Amino acid sequence: MRKKLPEGSLGNFMTDAMLQMAKVNYHMDVDAAFVNYGGIRLNQLPAGPVPRGKIFELMPFDNLLFIQQVKGTVLKEFLDQIATRGGWPVAGLSMQISNKQAVNIKVGGLAIDENKNYVIANADFVINGGDGINVLRNIPVENNGYLVRDALFDYIKLLSQNGKNISAKEENRVSYAQ
Structure with missing residues (x-):
């Protein structure tokens, strides 16, 4: 799995893990998950068994996995x-980039509704203004002390228990508009 922009399989793996494990750990439906590109500290994760140390290299920070409920207008501004x-890597939604704006946004396969509330999973770093993202800063969060890194460990364990390979592919979650 590789790290790249606007979408890479490694980022998809990480956001899939965050989305799935946020649902499990917060006991709620979560619409989408995000990870900041700079927070992914490996350029690739080879196929096969993943040693614990590799996950620490991939995500060396003690970032917490926060949940927020945001209006569609706020989600659009964030995108x-x-x-x-x-x-950035995303799960649960797709979008295209045109003139540095998010267009053709679909959440769960449906066009974004700017009046609807969406539940998103994100690292505390981003929510607290990291990488210059300020739109989410003053929105209340759910925080149960669950680390993003632990979401990765738990997701890998879940996949293994279900006999599934640790993998992800590019799916046009984020692409450039033609």
Whole structure:
């Protein structure tokens, strides 16, 4: 799995883990998950068994996995900020980038509704203004002390218990508009 922009399989793996484990650990439906591109500290994760040390290399920070409920207008503004940065890994939604703006946004396969509330999972670093993202800062969070890194460990364990390989692929979650 590789790290790249606007979408890479390694980022997809990480956000899939965050989305799935946020649902499990917070006992709620979560619409989407995000990880900041700079927070991914390995360029690739080879196929096969993943030693614990590799996950610490991949995510060396003690970032907490926060949950927020945001209006569609706020989600759109956040996605626009992601678009200006060339895209970030996402799960649960897809978008295209056009003129540094997020367009053709679909959450759970449906066009974004700017009046609807969405539940998102994100690292505390981003929510607290990291990487210059300020749109989420003053929105209440759910925080049960669960680390993003632990979400990765738990997701790998879940996949293994279900006989599934640790993998992800590119799925046009984030792409450039033609």
